[in-house]
Every structure is written in structure tokens, then in C-alpha cells.
Amino acid sequence: xxxxxxxxxxxxxxxxxxxxxxxxxxxxxxxxxxxxxxxxxxxxxxxxxxxxxxxxxxxxxxxxxxxxxxxxxxxxxxxxxxxxxxxxxxxxxxxxxxxxxxxxxxxxxxxxxxxxxxxxxxxxxxxxxxxxxxxxxxxxxxxxxxxxxxxxxxxxxxxxxxxxxxxxxxxxxxxxxxxxxxxxxxxxxxxxxxxxxxxxxxxxxxxxxxxxxxxxxxxxxxxxxxxxxxxxxxxxxxxxx
Amino acid sequence: xxxxxxxxxxxxxxxxxxxxxxxxxxxxxxxxxxxxxxxxxxxxxxxxxxxxxxxxxxxxxxxxxxxxxxxxxxxxxxxxxxxxxxxxxxxxxxxxxxxxxxxxxxxxxxxxxxxxxxxxxxxxxxxxxxxxxxxxxxxxxxxxxxxxxxxxxxxxxxxxxxxxxxxxxxxxxxxxxxxxxxxxxxxxxxxxxxxxxxxxxxxxxxxxxxxxxxxxxxxxxxxxxxxxxxxxxxxxxxxxxxxxxxxxxxxxxxxxxxxxxxxxxxxxxxxxxxxxxxxxxxxxxxxxxxxxxxxxxxxxxxxxxxxxxxxxxxxxxxxxxxxxxxxxxx
Numbered sequence: 001x002x003x004x005x006x007x008x009x010x011x012x013x014x015x016x017x018x019x020x021x022x023x024x025x026x027x028x029x030x031x032x033x034x035x036x037x038x039x040x041x042x043x044x045x046x047x048x049x050x051x052x053x054x055x056x057x058x059x060x061x062x063x064x065x066x067x068x069x070x071x072x073x074x075x076x077x078x079x080x081x082x083x084x085x086x087x088x089x090x091x092x093x094x095x096x097x098x099x100x101x102x103x104x105x106x107x108x109x110x111x112x113x114x115x116x117x118x119x120x121x122x123x124x125x126x127x128x129x130x131x132x133x134x135x136x137x138x139x140x141x142x143x144x145x146x147x148x149x150x151x152x153x154x155x156x157x158x159x160x161x162x163x164x165x166x167x168x169x170x171x172x173x174x175x176x177x178x179x180x181x182x183x184x185x186x187x188x189x190x191x192x193x194x195x196x197x198x199x200x201x202x203x204x205x206x207x208x209x210x211x212x213x214x215x216x217x218x219x220x221x222x223x224x225x226x227x228x229x230x231x232x233x234x235x236x237x238x239x240x241x
Numbered sequence: 242x243x244x245x246x247x248x249x250x251x252x253x254x255x256x257x258x259x260x261x262x263x264x265x266x267x268x269x270x271x272x273x274x275x276x277x278x279x280x281x282x283x284x285x286x287x288x289x290x291x292x293x294x295x296x297x298x299x300x301x302x303x304x305x306x307x308x309x310x311x312x313x314x315x316x317x318x319x320x321x322x323x324x325x326x327x328x329x330x331x332x333x334x335x336x337x338x339x340x341x342x343x344x345x346x347x348x349x350x351x352x353x354x355x356x357x358x359x360x361x362x363x364x365x366x367x368x369x370x371x372x373x374x375x376x377x378x379x380x381x382x383x384x385x386x387x388x389x390x391x392x393x394x395x396x397x398x399x400x401x402x403x404x405x406x407x408x409x410x411x412x413x414x415x416x417x418x419x420x421x422x423x424x425x426x427x428x429x430x431x432x433x434x435x436x437x438x439x440x441x442x443x444x445x446x447x448x449x450x451x452x453x454x455x456x457x458x459x460x461x462x463x464x465x466x467x468x469x470x471x472x473x474x475x476x477x478x479x480x481x482x483x484x485x486x487x488x489x490x491x492x493x494x495x496x497x498x499x500x501x502x503x504x505x506x507x508x509x510x511x512x513x514x515x516x517x518x519x520x521x522x523x524x525x526x527x528x529x530x531x532x533x534x535x536x537x538x539x540x541x542x543x544x545x546x547x548x549x550x551x552x553x554x555x556x557x558x559x560x561x562x563x564x565x566x567x568x569x570x571x
Contacts, residue, residue: 106414106448106449106539107412107414107419107448107539108529108530108531109526109529109530111526112521112524112529114431119524140525141524141525143525143529157416157417157431157500158497160431160432162431207494207497209494211414211417213449220415220449220450222415222449222450222492227492227493227494228493233493233494
């Protein structure tokens with residue numbers, strides 16, 4: 001083979017490798033961009049955001065992964081995404097339905113509610129028949145170690161927001177977790193309802209994540225859904241009000 | 242006609258007797274260039290070199306970089322100068338295809354080379370060792386049993402103005418930092434607040450994978466390994482803010498694993514720490530935290546197992562309780 005032919009072969013091989021890399025990058029970036037973003041708009045200087053965390057999901061490929069769902073404010077449908085948009089410098093009223101059972105925090109410090117208005121959350125638990133188990137309680141700490149009462153967390157570390165999300169009552173949720181996803185209060189599973197508020201920061205993208213290592217079957221529990229957008233982590237996009 | 246191998250050919254067409262003193266020529270050019278470069282490095286670059294003078298360890302690192310730059314500049318200038326000089330002066334003339342002069346050794350050159358390089362290596366060894374010992378590890382993690390320590394009082398309670406060493410535990414986990422202050426009841430914070438002009442001992446550890454605690458402006462960097470207490474020292478010299486980053490690739494949010502830090506007056510720090518301790522005591526956080534320890538085993542959660550663990554069939558996301566390597570849903 002002549003030197004020219006060798007050089008040409010090398011160049012072609014190099015371009016093939018580069019092309020494959022570009023294809024993979026575009027494929028994955030494209031896949032990520034297909035994740036819908038739920039837009040929440042302010043009303044009366046406030047915006048309401050609703051999420052739920054489930055022990056499973058309705059995807060075809062990873063049905064056993066735990067996941068968050070985000071509610072479309074217009075259709076009230078639960079979308080399998082963790083991307084949402086809120087206006088800047090606005091009071092965000094969060095509602096999170098906790099359908100998943102308890103798992104202890106690796107660092108129990110995050111049992112403490114931080115960064116919400118008043119540094120508290122309001123929690124109420126319901127049984128599988130959608131009946132409340134007591135009155136709503138205002139809590140500044142939900143101790144995940146003492147009572148196994150935390151399912152996941154909703155944390156935006158860069159704005160100092162750390163919220164433990166209560167799990168359903170442990171005794172009540174035995175064999176009674178929701179099995180049809182996305183869950184609803186009447187789908188036969190015990191759940192918790194948690195509300196809190198915080199002020200959105202200035203415009204930008206803020207990652208949020210769960211701090212409970214809930215990626216079952218992955219190293220340290222922090223793989224799989226913990227590291228995949230659309231599952232237990234996402235972005236809160238803040239836009240100018 | 243002379244043979245290419247004859248000494249008469251040395252220096253091209255120049256007779257050997259009229260060969261200029263190349264060594265002195267080179268030295269005459271090298272000396273002012275080196276002096277100028279060293280002056281520029283010391284007086285112009287040095288004050289602006291990273292990581293600044295925010296802390297003792299940072300200032301030492303800045304000093305080290307400046308000294309090493311001053312040490313390296315004459316060497317670099319000498320090499321480059323010789324390279325250029327050789328190209329200009331000893332290049333082959335057009336049409337001259339004779340071989341170069343055979344070299345049979347030069348004691349003066351060899352001795353200069355051996356002594357010079359040995360002196361440089363010895364200087365770097367001595368300087369590097371001194372600069373590692375004097376600033377107590379130069380802000381790097383020294384492992385669980387540090388050899389070089391910072392001076393100050395080891396006390397159970399920290400008092401402003403008493404030269405007490407402040408103990409700060411740095412806990413890394415995917416993907417956030419937590420700081421515990423054992424001299425304030427083991428209270429914890431997601432913000433690293435520190436007092437100025439106070440010897441600080443960092444105890445760096447991790448709850449999951451390997452992270453790296455990097456407070457760039459403080460000149461402190463120490464790996465956070467699970468089940469390891471990695472100790473580093475510094476003393477902040479100015480008040481102000483800084484950022485802590487993770488410097489070990491640790492997963493999807495590695496790049497976002499940052500936290501804020503503040504250096505404040507000693508009295509302001511005392512007030513802050515006391516207030517956080519009181520708040521965490523009041524809301525139950527302190528009693529919910531594990532007893533302060535230099536490392537933690539996150540698979541051991543003694544509170545669990547006393548009551549709810551006996552409830553069969555509880556299925557959390559990772560199966561109620563997770564092991565260190567592979568949490569399995571039961």
C-alpha cells in the first residue's frame with residue numbers, strides 16, 4: 001500500500017471515529033432534549049408546582065426505577081419529567097405527593113428542613129383508602145432514622161433548599177404501596193402529602209436531586225435513577241418574571 | 242584540501258585560532274536576560290499568582306510558585322538561548338556538507354553540567370521539603386495521622402482570641418458537602434463558615450464514593466475517602482467569601498458539587514456557630530445526627546431495627562436498608 005493510500009485510510013478511519021462520537025453525543029443530547037419541560041407561571045405573585053415520587057413508573061424500559069413525576073398545571077396530567085420552569089424572585093408553593101416507602105438518609109442531617117419559608121414543611125399522611133391519618137403537621141425535621149418516615153428528598157443545593165419528603169406511614173404502607181403509575185390518591189396506595197414554599201432565585205438553571213441513595217442495584221445506591229434526568233434528578237429553570 | 246575529520250575544519254571556514262569565546266558570549270546574553278526575567282516574575286507576577294494570600298497555605302503556595310518560577314527562568318532562558326545561538330552561529334553554511342568535528346570530551350563542560358544540575362535538584366529537594374513542613378502540609382490532606390501539624394491549643398470548646406484550633410469536619414456525599422463543628426456540639430451546616438486568624442484543622446471524609454475537598458482560595462485540597470479521616474490545616478488571613486468545589490469526578494453532578502464559604506471575624510463566627518447550634522438543638526437535628534466521629538459507616542443506622550425494621554414487607558426505593566456497595570430491593 002502506498003504512503004498516499006495509507007494516509008487516506010488513516011484519515012478515513014479518523015473521520016469515522018469522530019463521526020461516531022458526534023453521532024453518539026447528538027443522539028444522547030437529542031434524547032435528553034426530548035424530556036418535556038413543564039412551565040409554571042405566576043398568579044398573584046406566586047406559583048404552584050406539584051410533583052410526586054413513585055416506587056415505580058410507567059416506562060417500558062425501566063419500570064422498576066423510582067421516579068419523580070411533574071404535574072402539568074393546565075391539563076393536570078402527570079408527566080414523566082423532572083424539568084420545570086418557574087419565574088424568578090417569586091414565591092414557589094410546592095406540593096409533593098410521596099407514594100414511595102421509607103428509606104433512611106445516608107446523612108441524617110438532611111432530615112432537617114432548610115431553605116423553605118419558615119424552614120418548615122406541612123405533612124399529612126393518608127392510608128390506601130385515601131383517608132387522612134391525622135391532621136396536617138408543620139415540621140422542621142422529619143427524622144428518617146428514628147421512624148423511617150422519609151421516602152426521598154427534594155434538594156436544590158445551590159440555593160440551600162433541602163426538604164425531606166415524608167413517606168407514607170410505615171405500618172400503613174406495608175404491602176400497600178401504589179402499583180399503578182403515575183399514582184393517584186385513589187389508586188390504592190398509602191401516601192403522604194407535603195407542602196412548603198420557597199423564594200425562587202434569579203434566572204438560571206438549578207439542578208435538583210434526591211439525597212437518598214435510592215438507585216437500587218447500583219453502586220452506593222447512587223446510580224440509575226439518581227443520575228438520570230427525568231427520574232430522581234432534574235433542573236428547575238428560573239426565567240425572568 | 243583538508244579532510245572533513247581534521248580539526249582544521251572546526252568552526253566552518255574560521256581558523257581554530259580565531260574561534261570566538263562562545264561561552265562568554267552566551268553568558269553575557271544570558272545573565273541580563275535571566276536577571277530581567279527574575280525581576281519581572283518576582284515583582285510583577287508574584288503578587289498576582291494563584292491562589293492568592295487568603296490563607297497561610299494559599300500564601301505559601303503562591304510563594305512556592307514564585308520561587309520555582311524564579312528558579313526555572315534562568316534554566317529555560319539558558320536552554321532556549323543556547324538553542325537559538327547554535328542555530329544562528331553553528332548552522333551549516335550553504336554548500337558545506339562536511340561532518341562535524343569529533344568530540345572527545347570536555348571536563349570543564351561535564352563538571353559544570355553535573356554540578357549545576359545536582360545543585361538545582363538539591364535546591365528543589367530542600368526548598369520543597371521546607372515548604373511542606375513549615376506550613377504544616379501546605380494545605381494538602383496528610384492522611385489520618387499528620388506528621389506536620391499546626392500550632393495552637395487543642396480544646397474541647399473554641400474561644401475567640403485564645404489561639405484555639407478550630408476543628409471542622411468536611412463530609413462529602415453525592416453531591417453535596419456538609420460541615421460539622423465538634424466544638425459546637427457537633428452541629429452541622431451546608432455552608433463552611435470560618436473565623437479569621439484562627440488555626441483550622443479540617444477532617445475530610447466521605448459517605449459514599451471518593452470526593453475531593455477543594456477550597457481553592459484557602460489553598461486547601463484533600464481527598465474525601467469513605468471510612469478515612471484525611472487531615473489538612475490552614476489559617477485564614479482575610480475575611481471574605483470563597484467557594485468549595487469537588488475535585489474528584491464523582492458522578493453526574495460532580496461539576497455542581499459546590500458550596501459557599503465565608504471567613505468572618507472571630508466574634509462573628511462564634512455568634513454564628515452558637516446560633517446554629519441552638520437552632521439545631523431546638524429543632525431536634527443535633528439529636529438526630531450520629532455521634533460525632535472522625536468517620537462514619539453509613540450502613541450502620543442503629544436507630545433503625547428497634548421498631549420499624551421488624552415490620553416485614555416495607556419496600557422503600559432501595560429496599561429500606563442499603564449496604565455500602567449494592568443496595569438490593571428485598
